[in-house]
Amino acid sequence: MRxxxxxxxxxxxxxxxxxxxxxxxxxxxxxxVFVKRELSLDGITYRYQVFVPASRFRxxxxxxxxxxxxxxxxxxDGEKQLLAGLGPYxxxxxxxxxxxxxxxxxxxxxxxxxxxxxxALATLEAASAEFGGDPQRTYATGMSRGxxxxxxxxxxxxQRFAALVPICGGITAPGTRPDLDTLxxxxxxxxxxxxxxxxxxxxGIPAWIFHxxxxxxxxxxxxxxxxxxxxxxxxxxQYTEFPDASHNAWDATYQSEAMWRWLFAQRRP
Numbered sequence: 001m002r003x004x005x006x007x008x009x010x011x012x013x014x015x016x017x018x019x020x021x022x023x024x025x026x027x028x029x030x031x032x033v034f035v036k037r038e039l040s041l042d043g044i045t046y047r048y049q050v051f052v053p054a055s056r057f058r059x060x061x062x063x064x065x066x067x068x069x070x071x072x073x074x075x076x077d078g079e080k081q082l083l084a085g086l087g088p089y090x091x092x093x094x095x096x097x098x099x100x101x102x103x104x105x106x107x108x109x110x111x112x113x114x115x116x117x118x119x120a121l122a123t124l125e126a127a128s129a130e131f132g133g134d135p136q137r138t139y140a141t142g143m144s145r146g147x148x149x150x151x152x153x154x155x156x157x158x159q160r161f162a163a164l165v166p167i168c169g170g171i172t173a174p175g176t177r178p179d180l181d182t183l184x185x186x187x188x189x190x191x192x193x194x195x196x197x198x199x200x201x202x203x204g205i206p207a208w209i210f211h212x213x214x215x216x217x218x219x220x221x222x223x224x225x226x227x228x229x230x231x232x233x234x235x236x237x238q239y240t241e242f243p244d245a246s247h248n249a250w251d252a253t254y255q256s257e258a259m260w261r262w263l264f265a266q267r268r269p
Contacts, residue, residue: 029054034090039122063133064100066123069106086254100128102123117149120149121153143168146167148184151171151226158202165263171185172194195229215245
């Protein structure tokens with residue numbers, strides 16, 4: 001009998017431990033919060049952050065957005081990826097934004113390809129599992145180098161994403177600066193027409209492409225060509241070009257209520 005009571009006590013403690021762990025993983029709040037996480041992959045530790053929406057948005061599985069930052073936010077501090085693009089938008093909309101957002105950070109001197117692309121997908125997997133993400137409503141968006149990465153990751157796992165929002169990105173090297181000569185979507189290498197090759201493989205994923213009309217870093221021709229290639233494949237694709245915007249087309253994009261309504265309406269079949 002004493003052994004039985006001891007076993008029941010231990011069982012109760014285990015349940016309490018699980019409950020406390022769940023509470024730590026699922027913050028209960030009236031507004032969304034950022035939580036810091038780490039992930040080890042092939043012996044390398046990567047820091048990333050996750051925006052967890054307010055409790056009322058997590059009564060069922062929540063949509064998940066993977067955000068890929070640009071060149072200026074690369075590093076290993078786990079902080080800079082919040083400083084431009086979607087991070088600042090969430091800071092001012094934390095109480096009303098309904099989705100989980102995953103913020104991996106690309107190391108210095110790297111792009112969203114190879115091992116870094118695999119790392120980003122791993123953070124998406126980990127955050128979705130921990131915070132109850134909806135696999136039917138998982139989306140990818142990114143800006144500049146992250147816009148290239150949005151196409152890259154979609155090519156790697158086209159079955160994962162319900163929709164894409166690449167901003168001022170592209171497929172081939174922009175040809176504007178020597179430090180960007182290697183910036184291209186690796187998944188299209190070796191094709192005579194990389195845009196057509198990417199579009200053929202991604203035609204089943206809805207996409208809304210954004211670009212600045214005066215972008216002198218990644219020319220808008222990159223997005224125009226990808227839009228045309230997807231249209232030729234009969235894809236569900238939209239293109240918005242802000243005529244007076246330079247390389248920063250992301251602030252206007254993430255401020256667009258129409259874009260968010262469209263995005264969250266997309267669902268994997």
